[in-house]
Each structure stands twice: as C-alpha cells, then as structure tokens.
Amino acid sequence: xxxxxxxxxxxxxxxxxxxxxxxxxxxxxxxxxxxxxxxxxxxxxxxxxxxxxxxxxxxxxxxxxxxxxxxxxxxxxxxxxxxxxxxxxxxxxxxxxxxxxxxxxxxxxxxxxxxxxxxxxxxxxxxxxxxxxxxxxxxxxxxxxxxxxxxxxxxx
Amino acid sequence: xxxxxxxxxxxxxxxxxxxxxxxxxxxxxxxxxxxxxxxxxxxxxxxxxxxxxxxxxxxxxxxxxxxxxxxxxxxxxxxxxxxxxxxxxxxxxxxxxxxxxxxxxxxxxxxxxxxxxxxxxxxxxxxxxxxxxxxxxxxxxxxxxxxxxxxxxxxxxxxxxxxxxxxxxxxxxxxxxxxxxxxxxxxxxxxxxxxxxxxxxxxxxxxxxxxxxxxxxxxxxxxxxxxxxxxxxxxxxxxxxxxxxxxxxxxxxxxxxxxxxxxxxxxxxxxxxxxxxxxxxxxxxxxxxxxxxxxxxxxxxxxxxxxxxxxxxxxxxxxxxxxxxxxxxxxxxxxxxxxxxxxxxxxxxxxxxxxxxxxxxxxxxxxxxxxxxxxxxxxxxxxxxxxxxxxxxxxxx
Numbered sequence: 001x002x003x004x005x006x007x008x009x010x011x012x013x014x015x016x017x018x019x020x021x022x023x024x025x026x027x028x029x030x031x032x033x034x035x036x037x038x039x040x041x042x043x044x045x046x047x048x049x050x051x052x053x054x055x056x057x058x059x060x061x062x063x064x065x066x067x068x069x070x071x072x073x074x075x076x077x078x079x080x081x082x083x084x085x086x087x088x089x090x091x092x093x094x095x096x097x098x099x100x101x102x103x104x105x106x107x108x109x110x111x112x113x114x115x116x117x118x119x120x121x122x123x124x125x126x127x128x129x130x131x132x133x134x135x136x137x138x139x140x141x142x143x144x145x146x147x148x149x150x151x152x153x154x155x156x
Numbered sequence: 157x158x159x160x161x162x163x164x165x166x167x168x169x170x171x172x173x174x175x176x177x178x179x180x181x182x183x184x185x186x187x188x189x190x191x192x193x194x195x196x197x198x199x200x201x202x203x204x205x206x207x208x209x210x211x212x213x214x215x216x217x218x219x220x221x222x223x224x225x226x227x228x229x230x231x232x233x234x235x236x237x238x239x240x241x242x243x244x245x246x247x248x249x250x251x252x253x254x255x256x257x258x259x260x261x262x263x264x265x266x267x268x269x270x271x272x273x274x275x276x277x278x279x280x281x282x283x284x285x286x287x288x289x290x291x292x293x294x295x296x297x298x299x300x301x302x303x304x305x306x307x308x309x310x311x312x313x314x315x316x317x318x319x320x321x322x323x324x325x326x327x328x329x330x331x332x333x334x335x336x337x338x339x340x341x342x343x344x345x346x347x348x349x350x351x352x353x354x355x356x357x358x359x360x361x362x363x364x365x366x367x368x369x370x371x372x373x374x375x376x377x378x379x380x381x382x383x384x385x386x387x388x389x390x391x392x393x394x395x396x397x398x399x400x401x402x403x404x405x406x407x408x409x410x411x412x413x414x415x416x417x418x419x420x421x422x423x424x425x426x427x428x429x430x431x432x433x434x435x436x437x438x439x440x441x442x443x444x445x446x447x448x449x450x451x452x453x454x455x456x457x458x459x460x461x462x463x464x465x466x467x468x469x470x471x472x473x474x475x476x477x478x479x480x481x482x483x484x485x486x487x488x489x490x491x492x493x494x495x496x497x498x499x500x501x502x503x504x505x506x507x508x509x510x511x512x513x514x515x516x517x518x519x520x521x522x523x524x525x526x527x528x529x530x531x532x533x534x535x536x537x538x539x540x541x542x543x544x545x546x547x548x549x550x551x552x553x
Contacts, residue, residue: 005182008182008185012177012181012182013176013177016175016177016181017172017175020172020175021168021172024481025481025496026175026496027496027497027519027520027532029175030177030178030181030534031238031256031257031534033177033181034181034184034185034188034534035188035256035257037181037185038185038188038189038192038257041185041186041189042189042192064257096164096167096168096171097168097171097172112168115161115164115165115168116164116165116168116169146164
C-alpha cells in the first residue's frame with residue numbers, strides 16, 4: 001500500500017496539468033490540485049484502498065472545477081456579458097491546450113482523461129459519474145470538433 | 157486515426173510540460189489539512205468544553221468572529237483565505253480574501269489588515285462574498301456582494317463604522333432589487349459603487365447615505381467604476397466607457413471602442429487618471445437580430461480615452477486571449493498585468509507608451525506601492541521589489 005507522499009509525488013504533476021487544461025489558469029489549477037490533494041490526505045486510509053486513488057483526486061478536482069464555474073456564473077448572474085471558456089494564451093502555453101477551450105467542459109474532461117491520461121472509458125465514466133458509452137460519445141464529439149478523425153488536429 | 161490520437165497525446169504532453177508544480181505544494185496541502193482539523197475541532201467541541209474555555213479565556217473571545225492573526229512564514233504572510241484584491245493605504249495593506257474551495261453561491265471571506273512595516277496580519281474582519289475595495293474619506297470601504305451592503309471600516313481599529321444597504325431602483329426581475337455590488341471607488345468626495353446589474357450608486361460619505369443611483373444605457377455594463385479628475389467613468393460592456401457627470405449624476409457620454417476590423421471592445425476594467433481613461437476589455441462582435449448579444453473573439457486590448465474630448469486616443473492589443481488573464485493595477489502609476497499575472501508593465505500616464513516588461517517572480521500581482529509589489533500566492537501574500545528599469549520612462553511603444 002502506497003504512502004501519501006509517494007502518491008503525491010507521482011500524481012500531483014499530472015493532476016496540476018489536468019487542472020490547468022480545464023481552467024487555463026496556473027493559479028486556479030494550483031488551487032484545485034492542492035484542494036483535491038487536501039481532501040485525499042484527509043481521507044487517505046480510505047482513499048489508498050481504492051482501486052484508483054489517482055482517479056479519486058482527478059474526480060475531486062473536476063468536481064471542484066464545476067463548482068468553481070457554477071459559483072462564477074452565480075456571481076455574474078444578471079450581467080448581460082456572455083462568458084466564454086477560460087483558456088490560455090496559445091503564445092504562452094501552446095495552441096492545442098488553448099484550443100481545448102472551445103470544447104464544452106464535459107467533452108474536454110472526457111478527452112483529457114482518456115486520450116491524455118490513458119484511462120479507459122469505464123474508468124473515466126467512474127471518475128465523471130457517467131456511463132462508459134457517454135464517455136465514448138463525448139470523446140467522439142470532441143474529436144470531431146477538433147477535427148481529429150481526419151488525422152488533423154485543430155488548434156495548430 | 158491512431159496516429160492522430162498519438163499526436164494529440166504527444167502535443168498535450170509537450171504543451172503541458174511547462175506547468176510545473178509549486179515546490180511548496182506539499183507543504184500547502186499539510187497546512188490546509190491542519191487548518192481544517194483545527195476548525196473541525198472547534199465546531200465539534202462539546203458545549204462543556206466551550207463553556208470551560210469561556211471561563212478561561214473569556215466568553216467574548218470565544219464568540220468573537222475574529223480569528224487569530226496568521227503568522228509570518230518565510231516572507232509570506234498567511235491569510236485566512238485566497239487573496240482577491242488588495243490596496244495599500246499608509247502603512248497597511250488591506251486584502252480581501254475568499255474562502256478556498258467554497259462550493260456554494262455565498263462564500264465566507266475576510267477583509268485582512270496587514271502591517272507592511274512589520275509584515276504581519278494585525279486584523280481580520282469576516283465579510284461575506286467580498287467584492288470591491290477602496291480607501292477614501294478617512295475610511296476603508298468594502299462591498300459585500302452577497303449581503304448587498306457597503307461596509308465602512310475604521311482603518312485604525314478595522315471595525316465596521318457603518319453598514320449601508322444598497323438596492324436597485326428597478327426590479328431586475330419580479331421582486332428582485334438586489335444591487336450586487338461589484339466594484340467601488342471612494343477616492344473623491346463621493347463613494348461610487350458599481351453593480352453588475354448596470355447601475356452605479358453614489359453615496360455621501362458625510363451621511364453614509366445613498367444619494368442617487370445612475371442606470372447605465374441599455375441596462376448593460378457596470379463591472380468597474382473609477383473617478384477621474386472631473387468625471388466618473390464606468391465600464392459599459394459593448395458600449396465601451398460611460399462618463400457620468402457628478403454635478404448632475406447623469407450619463408454624459410458613452411464612448412464605444414471599435415477597431416478597423418469592426419470588432420467592438422467589451423470594457424471590463426478601467427482606471428481614470430487626470431485627462432486619460434485607461435480601459436481594458438475583450439474584443440467581440442455583435443450577433444443576433446438586435447445586436448444585443450455578442451460572441452467574444454480572441455484578444456484583449458488596452459485603450460486610452462482622452463477624458464476631455466472623449467476621443468479614443470490609442471488602442472493596444474494585450475497578449476492574452478482570455479478575459480481575466482490581464483488586469484490593471486494602480487498606485488501613483490497605472491500598471492498592466494498580463495499573461496495571467498506572469499508579467500507587468502507600467503503605463504505612461506500622459507502618453508500611449510508602455511514601460512519595459514517585468515517578469516513577476518511569483519503569484520498574482522494584487523497591489524503596487526511605489527517599487528514594492530504585493531503578490532497573492534495560494535493563501536498568502538508576499539512582496540517583491542520592481543527593478544528600477546520598470547519605473548523608468550518608456551522610450552518606445
């Protein structure tokens with residue numbers, strides 16, 4: 001059974017990058033990643049027995065990001081100004097990560113979990129709280145939006 | 157398809173490689189756990205322990221909303237939450253903080269007073285969903301978004317001197333007159349508070365009463381408000397900058413900003429200085445039958461408006477496509493913070509020039525005080541010094 005320090009060293013980097021790819025902000029990403037790890041540490045005896053402790057912290061981080069967005073929307077309720085997905089400057093961080101901002105949040109989550117972090121559809125479904133078929137469908141739509149089917153990746 | 161997916165993974169790996177963890181992240185997690193444990197113990201303590209503690213330390217302290225001041229650690233000043241905004245007033249840094257990890261619509265927050273001579277927290281006042289911070293008329297002013305109130309704070313004691321209720325003069329929906337204060341400016345002879353619902357309230361600091369509420373054109377805008385030399389300026393979303401004549405409390409001018417490509421600037425933040433008004437906004441193009449909605453395009457711009465003539469004097473694109481990735485700070489100078497807080501540049505007050513780019517060593521810049529910059533880092537603030545070159549007059553654009 002792994003200790004928390006080993007788990008942290010192995011998982012924090014990918015978790016932070018996932019959070020960054022979702023928020024487009026280093027500060028928000030660090031905050032989400034630290035909060036997810038805090039919750040894992042508080043429940044570590046239970047979390048370490050799970051089949052995928054990493055999946056647990058990814059789920060926490062993605063849920064926190066949803067809450068963050070909901071809260072942002074509530075704060076901005078009444079504003080007429082439409083919001084667009086928070087995303088990074090392609091000059092700073094790369095055009096592909098920046099172009100993820102054009103995807104709906106659910107598709108972005110599924111694409112990152114499966115195609116970047118290497119989870120399979122049932123594992124990603126468990127993290128996202130949706131059926132594996134829905135994961136596949138979201139990835140399909142995400143790839144279509146990013147023009148991956150034809151062998152071309154958008155955002156270049 | 158397989159090679160495209162492999163390419164996707166490799167490119168994501170490559171592009172995300174530069175996102176490296178904060179070296180203090182592990183320590184920060186331990187601190188969060190420890191703090192939560194302390195809070196939990198307080199909440200779960202039996203009544204008898206509470207009463208016993210009350211006898212020992214005094215019931216006043218037990219029921220006081222004040223929290224023990226955080227301690228100084230390695231040059232960082234620990235705060236009770238994540239810093240949102242800050243101003244420097246005399247020997248104090250006033251910081252608004254938000255509860256980290258809050259998941260509800262109403263979050264706990266604090267107004268924290270930091271003694272910047274000794275770099276330590278000296279007072280901590282809970283404020284629900286704090287939004288907007290300014291100093292003026294011998295007081296610190298902070299708005300509570302959730303409570304629809306403006307708080308007047310005594311800077312010496314950090315106690316609330318007055319609580320002023322804000323209401324819209326119109327219903328945003330049936331029975332809903334919530335003002336939702338967003339930003340404020342108290343630096344003149346009045347306190348102006350903007351509402352996310354396209355209104356600006358004027359308060360008389362002599363009586364602590366709202367004397368007027370100005371409704372913005374088309375019921376749009378109101379994210380930010382700034383007092384210039386003679387006028388009050390408010391962001392008007394796609395309307396650009398809205399000028400209010402303080403002698404009549406009426407809208408005197410609406411200055412839209414459009415570039416050669418017919419993009420319209422949606423103004424998010426502004427700073428009025430002497431005869432210049434600096435406006436930061438997102439480019440967007442109107443859509444829909446009546447053009448009242450728009451889609452945000454890529455890019456932000458910093459625009460200078462001549463406050464005397466109302467003419468757009470310059471438009472300068474800012475290298476950030478995301479709203480919120482650039483913002484303005486002000487002390488004696490106006491500063492443009494860009495690339496999500498990684499860089500900042502001084503704005504020449506009387507020209508359209510920007511000073512040299514300064515790399516921010518850590519955190520998000522929150523306030524500038526001469527050559528000292530205060531950055532928010534996690535749940536702390538920490539200061540650093542600007543290089544002398546950053547303060548030198550800009551020689552070129």
